[in-house]
Amino acid sequence: MLATLLPAAVRTAEAFSDIPGEPVFPGEEDLVANVVDLRRREFVTARRCAREALRRLGVAPAPIRIGAERAPVWPTGVVGSITHCTGYRAAAVARSADLMSVGIDAEPHQTLPAGTQDYIVAPGEADMLRDLRSAHPRTHWDRLLFSAKEAVYKAWFPLTGRWLGLPDARLTIDPTAGRFSAQLLVDGSRSRFSGRFLATDRLILTAVAVGSGD
Secondary structure (H helix, E strand, C coil): CHHHCCCCCCCEEEEECCCCCCCCCCCCHHHCCCCCCHHHHHHHHHHHHHHHHHHHHHHCCCCEEEEEHEEEEECCCCCEEEEEEHHHEEEEEEEEECCCCCEEEECCCCCCCCHHHHHHCCHHHHHHHHHHHCCCCCHHHHHHHHHHHHHHHHHHHHHHHCCCCCCHEEEEEEEECCCEEEEEECCCCCEEEEEEEEECEEEEEEEEEEEECC
């Protein structure tokens, strides 16, 4: 599913369940030494997806450590992103010669918890969400907005090393094309991002790929 949202230069891997008792990859053990079992399983499966995506890119398996803001530290010459939610784990990677950054996010296709929307919307987005709900009531647009902003942030951070709050990106969503665009409301040399989304009965997937000419 994820591959349909990203350009051909990106390699992806995804999983819909964990392997019971799967060991942590050597060199990553300390990263999950003190976490609960669910978090450990999410980590192990998502990192397995990342290494499978790297293999498809022609990169040998290696530990994927955690860097600033808990972002994955990729091998030299690689950009990528990891995501996981209930029943889904995935990774996307590309050569840095082909893309500047990649951001992906997965969310359960459910409405956000009560009150959450107030903390993520930028000016104008509440009206957009209202219109989207009226025209396409089967999609939980608040959750899709949240997911798209997460994908934008994951693409933004490797380029800037800066935090981006969810209200700092104002999105426009095209429900027919399955695309979104983001206008960042912060100072920076890169103020616009674009991406694609997919909403199934169970999952919402969003993805952003940034090329040198974007």
